[in-house]
Amino acid sequence: xxxxxxxxxxxxxxxxxxxxxxxxxxxxxxxxxxxxxxxxxxxxxxxxxxxxxxxxxxxxxxxxxxxxxxxxxxxxxxxxxxxxxxxxxxxxxxxxxxxxxxxxxxxxxxxxxxxxxxxxxxxxxxxxxxxxxxxxxxxxxxxxxxxxxxxxxxxxxxxxxxxxxxxxxxxxxxxxxxxxxxxxxxxxxxxxxxxxxxxxxxxxxxxxxxxxxxxxxxxxxxxxxxxxxxxxxxxxxxxxxxxxxxxxxxxxxxxxxxxxxxxxxxxxxxxxxxxxxxxxxxxxxxxxxxxxxxxxxxxxxxxxxxxxxxxxxxxxxxxxxxxxxxxxxxxxxxxxxxxxxxxxxxxxxxxxxxxxxx
Ligand SMILES: Cc1ncc(COP(=O)(O)O)c(C=O)c1O
Numbered sequence: 001x002x003x004x005x006x007x008x009x010x011x012x013x014x015x016x017x018x019x020x021x022x023x024x025x026x027x028x029x030x031x032x033x034x035x036x037x038x039x040x041x042x043x044x045x046x047x048x049x050x051x052x053x054x055x056x057x058x059x060x061x062x063x064x065x066x067x068x069x070x071x072x073x074x075x076x077x078x079x080x081x082x083x084x085x086x087x088x089x090x091x092x093x094x095x096x097x098x099x100x101x102x103x104x105x106x107x108x109x110x111x112x113x114x115x116x117x118x119x120x121x122x123x124x125x126x127x128x129x130x131x132x133x134x135x136x137x138x139x140x141x142x143x144x145x146x147x148x149x150x151x152x153x154x155x156x157x158x159x160x161x162x163x164x165x166x167x168x169x170x171x172x173x174x175x176x177x178x179x180x181x182x183x184x185x186x187x188x189x190x191x192x193x194x195x196x197x198x199x200x201x202x203x204x205x206x207x208x209x210x211x212x213x214x215x216x217x218x219x220x221x222x223x224x225x226x227x228x229x230x231x232x233x234x235x236x237x238x239x240x241x242x243x244x245x246x247x248x249x250x251x252x253x254x255x256x257x258x259x260x261x262x263x264x265x266x267x268x269x270x271x272x273x274x275x276x277x278x279x280x281x282x283x284x285x286x287x288x289x290x291x292x293x294x295x296x297x298x299x300x301x302x303x304x305x306x307x308x309x310x311x312x313x314x315x316x317x318x319x320x321x322x323x324x325x326x327x328x329x330x331x332x333x334x335x336x337x338x339x340x341x342x343x344x345x346x347x348x349x350x351x352x353x354x355x356x357x358x
Contacts, residue, residue: 117139232269
């Protein structure tokens with residue numbers, strides 16, 4: 001199992017160390033999303049046989065096509081404003097949903113945005129969104145993803161020294177502050193389940209840089225909800241993901257002054273694949289069914305993988321399974337335009353005119 005677009009490479013999203021800055025209070029939330037996002041049964045899909053699936057529609061988050069990342073950005077932008085920043089600096093790869101969402105979030109918050117981007121930003125849909133929002137894109141000129149966070153921090157320091165105070169956000173926005181958004185989302189889900197009088201057997205979501213899963217665990221512990229969380233790791237070995245997500249979840253709970261997350265609540269599925277352009281025939285068929293029955297657009301990296309795992313769990317476990325549709329809509333549409341199984345070629349990186357590597 002894997003994505004079919006190098007631009008969507010989740011390695012773009014790092015295992016960032018949780019923030020070490022001690023917090024005395026939560027940052028203010030800068031509202032971006034239209035919340036709560038709906039929790040809906042996939043009835044037409046169920047008629048095709050997989051069992052009961054409840055879908056948490058963060059693809060309908062109502063802010064650009066930011067999906068799950070709108071929730072993290074509400075707190076990250078709030079923290080940037082609180083910090084007195086003029087510029088939000090972050091980064092990622094050409095296919096980064098987070099970069100696009102951060103650029104639009106910064107724009108509406110009256111912040112400038114600079115994005116350090118590895119590889120060739122080119123015309124990838126998420127880069128087009130970022131440019132349309134007025135972000136300055138700084139290509140690194142090579143494919144070294146791990147260097148991005150260092151360059152982000154350096155660029156923020158450079159801007160601050162020059163008098164434009166900058167707030168640095170690591171790739172994916174997966175800091176303890178970013179995770180606060182999904183801790184809120186957990187409470188949102190718990191309230192929706194209570195209203196439905198339903199108790200799911202699992203909550204399934206894709207895991208890249210881990211902030212969403214971490215916040216979810218923190219928020220579920222806070223709400224006293226023991227439903228297992230199944231994290232679908234799309235890029236890293238489950239053992240490494242577990243350690244990182246739980247550390248981040250603990251930090252998030254500390255920020256909230258809430259009970260710690262329960263490690264036993266987290267199950268991980270290894271959904272790393274052999275390479276790009278290689279969704280299995282079954283996954284492709286399931287993406288097609290998701291579109292043809294419910295109108296769900298799934299990106300190959302996150303959506304298709306987590307959806308497929310959720311369908312398997314519907315067969316294996318009693319009760320409904322909650323599948324978190326985290327968005328990825330720009331990448332999903334981009335995927336539809338390509339012949340199946342043909343990955344986009346990885347062009348050599350080039351510098352964008354007027355912008356050098358920071
Ligand atoms: C559409 C989508 N779903 C899921 C994720 C994974 O979220 P996280 O990085 O918080 O693990 C991402 C990360 O960018 C994403 O873009």
